[in-house]
Amino acid sequence: MSDLGFNLSLGADVINFDGNSGLSYRFKNKKMKTLKDVISLKFKSSESEGVIFHGEGQEGDYITLELKRAKLVLQLNLGSNQYGSIYGHTSVTSGSLLDDHHWHTAIIERHGRNINLTLDRHMQHFKTNGDFESLDLDFELTFGGMPFSGKPTSSSRKNFKGCMESINYNGINITDLARRKKVEPYNMANLSFTCVESRTVPVFFNATSYLEVRGRPNEDLLSVSFQFRTWNPSGLLLYNTFNNDLGKVEIDLTEGKVSVHISMTKSKKNRIDISSGSGLNDGQWHEVRLTAKENFAFLTIDGDEASSVKTNSPLQFQTGSRYFFGESLGYKHLTYIELTLTNRDHYNNELWVVY
Numbered sequence: 319m320s321d322l323g324f325n326l327s328l329g330a331d332v333i334n335f336d337g338n339s340g341l342s343y344r345f346k347n348k349k350m351k352t353l354k355d356v357i358s359l360k361f362k363s364s365e366s367e368g369v370i371f372h373g374e375g376q377e378g379d380y381i382t383l384e385l386k387r388a389k390l391v392l393q394l395n396l397g398s399n400q401y402g403s404i405y406g407h408t409s410v411t412s413g414s415l416l417d418d419h420h421w422h423t424a425i426i427e428r429h430g431r432n433i434n435l436t437l438d439r440h441m442q443h444f445k446t447n448g449d450f451e452s453l454d455l456d457f458e459l460t461f462g463g464m465p466f467s468g469k470p471t472s473s474s475r476k477n478f479k480g481c482m483e484s485i486n487y488n489g490i491n492i493t494d495l496a497r498r499k500k501v502e503p504y505n506m507a508n509l510s511f512t513c514v515e516s517r518t519v520p521v522f523f524n525a526t527s528y529l530e531v532r533g534r535p536n537e538d539l540l541s542v543s544f545q546f547r548t549w550n551p552s553g554l555l556l557y558n559t560f561n562n563d564l565g566k567v568e569i570d571l572t573e574g575k576v577s578v579h580i581s582m583t584k585s586k587k588n589r590i591d592i593s594s595g596s597g598l599n600d601g602q603w604h605e606v607r608l609t610a611k612e613n614f615a616f617l618t619i620d621g622d623e624a625s626s627v628k629t630n631s632p633l634q635f636q637t638g639s640r641y642f643f644g645e646s647l648g649y650k651h652l653t654y655i656e657l658t659l660t661n662r663d664h665y666n667n668e669l670w671v672v673y
Contacts, residue, residue: 331493332513333462337368337479339509340462342502343492349375350455357383357487358425362513363480366417366602370424370478371485373459378406381453383424384475387602388417390424392435398448406448412437415547415601418520421483428453461485461492481513523644535561535639540610544643546571547603555606556643561636569608574599576606578617582634594627595619610635 333341350373361370366388374380382393390412398405412435416422427434430451435442458465463477485492495501497511521529546555548571555576556569565582577593594617598604607618612633618626 331491331497332481332483332511333485333493333496334481334510334512334514335462335478336509336514337365337477340460340477341492341496341509342465343459343461343487343490343495344502345455345457345459348457350453350459352453352455352488353430353451355426355428355453355488358423359485360421360423360483361478361480362419362421363478364417364419365476365479367476368478368480369460369463369475370482371459371461372464373455374465375454375456377454379454381455383426385416385478386411388415389413390416390422390437392426392433394428394433394446394453396431396446396448396453397450399450406446406450408433408444408446408448410435410442410444412440412442417603419480419515459487483513521643527644529643531641531643533558533637533639533641535637537637538612538635540567540608540635540637542641543605543607545603545605547601548599549601551599554644556641558641559638561638564635567610567635569606571598576604576617576619578608578615580610580615580633580635584634590615590629590631590633592617592627592629594625 357371359370363385366385368385370383370385372380372382372384377397378395379397380393380395382391384391384393391409392412393407393409395406395408410433413422422438423436425434425436427436431446431448433444433446435444461478461482464475483493492501496509523529540558542556544556550571551573552571554568554570557566559566560582563583565580565584565588567581568579570577570579572593574595574597575593576595576598577591580590582588582590592615595604598619605618605620607616607621609616610633614628614630615633616626616628
């Protein structure tokens with residue numbers, strides 16, 4: 319089923335979606351009934367959720383391609399003789415960690431109930447549920463989000479935020495039509511034809527690499543924020559040695575929890591340990607915020623203030639000038655880490671990635 323009769327000559331046009339904009343390709347005859355389809359495009363995003371395209375019919379048929387938890391999900395329903403359209407529902411998932419802001423290629427080839435879903439050259443073949451072989455869509459196919467219909471199911475899905483390139487629907491170059499204003503955009507002011515690069519770039523760590531950040535030394539306030547994702551249950555996240563041999567601070571992942579260890583050489587209580595979160599090695603992005611001062615340390619995971627952990631133990635430290643992210647020191651390395659600094663006055667913003 320590699321050749322379904324459509325020319326897949328793809329252009330190089332790029333469309334940037336900001337999460338509020340989209341494209342509507344209106345059918346000339348208001349209804350589109352197809353026995354076979356080829357839909358292909360390239361996408362890149364730093365968001366884990368978002369509808370890439372969607373089409374539906376008044377008789378219950380639909381097709382949706384979207385990102386869910388950074389995986390590509392194709393949902394399709396051609397209908398069924400059984401009571402209720404739910405019996406025709408088919409859902410297939412492919413890939414993972416697709417919110418890496420790298421280009422990914424998706425191709426959907428359908429002939430009747432036989433489907434090929436290809437993501438970055440990895441093809442899955444499956445057969446849809448139900449009894450019918452034609453896809454009956456009404457009015458339009460939307461790219462970048464769901465059409466507004468007032469239904470709760472439509473509004474609960476996030477729009478796509480990122481870039482698409484070479485959108486091709488059954489031999490029709492949608493991106494070229496959009497550039498020539500032959501398709502109907504919504505929120506046109508937020509739609510552009512250049513890909514906006516992400517301000518933050520994930521850093522991938524191999525078995526020997528680490529990230530070094532130069533900070534302002536001799537501060538009595540430590541405030542740091544970063545995001546990470548990994549499948550590994552344990553690994554070092556951050557390490558800083560205090561000036562004047564006053565100790566050190568370590569933030570690590572231990573069995574899926576974020577733990578903070580503050581060691582002080584000139585204090586009666588020479589070690590403070592706090593931890594928060596669970597199951598954080600699920601491959602999703604998680605945010606860590608740590609604030610420490612002379613009389614408290616405050617740890618927050620994923621912005622959940624209600625579950626934040628605080629200690630009022632006295633702290634005596636002066637920050638060191640070098641912060642290490644992902645350095646081994648006997649720990650397993652993490653898969654990804656994305657760094658954002660909250661108090662930029664405390665850092666020189668000089669970054670070193672050592673391999």
